[in-house]
Amino acid sequence: MKNIIKYILFVVITQSYGQELNLPVWTQYLADNDFVISPTYAGIGDNLRIRANGLTQWVGIKDAPDNQALYADFRIADRSGIGVSFYNDKNGYTRQTGAKFSFAHHLVLDYYSKQYLSFGISYNINNFRIDINEFQPTYDNPVIDPSITDNRAISNNNFDVGVLYRNHGFYLSLNANNILEKDIDKFEGVEPSLLLNYQLYSGYVIQSVRNKRVEYEPSVYFQLFGSDKRSSTDLNFKFRKYNRDDDYYWVGASYRFLNDQFLKPLNVGPMVGVMKSKFYFAYSYQFTINQLSPYNSGTHSITVGVDFLQGISNCPCTKSRIKFK
Known part of the structure; x- marks a missing residue:
């Protein structure tokens, strides 16, 4: 039992390190919302795209x-495109809110072979605090330290940069997030100052030969943290089908593992989504396959959204990779 408790604490702590200045990346990006991962996707598509996500x-x-x-x-x-995101996160006694403001520029490398290159940058602001109102006496510590009289809080600013290459249905995104070291004076000895992490996201949208309204999309997402060299990989697959009005539905699955434990997945689970008359809904379930599994029923993610204010561009580099024909 002690080993399980230690493992839970380890996972929670590492998730806290990885998520600060960013929400933890689970499967939100697979809900047809690549902007979750990289600012380079801002402005790709014919609509103002709004997505709201809740993850437990x-x-x-x-x-x-x-x-x-x-x-x-x-x-x-x-x-060119711009984007913005806002988030609110609760993890144990920690609370954080933040925002990202992004800009992307898209170039045509070759019109005939449909090769495009995009560059993106995000400015991030994050407010992090420890909520002492949640502190409770325990058997080992029956009295809360009287020196703790207010919430410990700090604000940080940072930047993300990225580049995206597209060729027909193929895409490859490379990103560096939190490129500046974090101010940790108020949390010295508790948190790492280096939050830099690298992300690679790649996949291919394959159009069915027999049915032009059907697509298959295998993809891979890799993340490496600069502080302790932790890394993980997602292997994903989606099936998408359109109707005559360009509405569509999709189903898929995701498999996440630490890169030194390929045969020991962290999470695995199904996903489903639908677009109807520019309204969007997606649900993802991830089951934890490790020593935590007897103590929880998995991770649930819901995404809702809407696309509106359609404005068709004369430049193919801003066309969505979905339904790329």
Whole structure:
């Protein structure tokens, strides 16, 4: 039992390190919302796109992480896009809120072979605090330290940068997040100052030969943290089908593992989504396959959204990779 408790504490702590200045990345990006991962996707598409996401981790474990986020991006002119995201996160006694403001520029490398290159940058602001109102006496510590008289809080600013290459249905995104070191004076000895992490996201949208309204999309997402060299990989697959009005539905699955434990997945689970008359809904369930599994019922993620204010661009570099024909 002691080993299980230690493991839970380890996972919660590492998740806290990884998520600060960012929400933890689970499957939100697979809800047809690549902007979650990279600012380079801002402005790709014909609409103002808004997505709201709610994610609850490890349901059944007290004070497990819970967060909400709102994303919006749209194109300005023919080759550029802007985006913004806001988030609220609760993890044990920690609370954080923040925002990202993004800009992307898209270039045509070759019109005939449909090769495009995009560059993006995000400015991040994060407010992090420890909520002492949640502190409770325990058997080992029956009295709360009287020197703790207010919430410990700090604000940080940072930047993300990224590049995206597209060729027909193929896409490859490379990103560096939190490129500046974090101010940790008030938390010295508790938190790492280096929050830099690298992300690679790649996949291919394959159009069915027999049915032009059907697509298959395998993808991979890799993340490496600069502080302690932790890394993980997601292997994903989606099936998407359109109707005559360009509405569509999709189903898929995701498999996440630590890169030094390929045969020991952290999470695995199904996903489903639908677009109807520009309104969007997606649900994802991730089951934790490790020593935490007897103590929780998995991680649940819901995404709702709407696309509106359609404005068709004269430049193909801002066309969505979905339904790329």
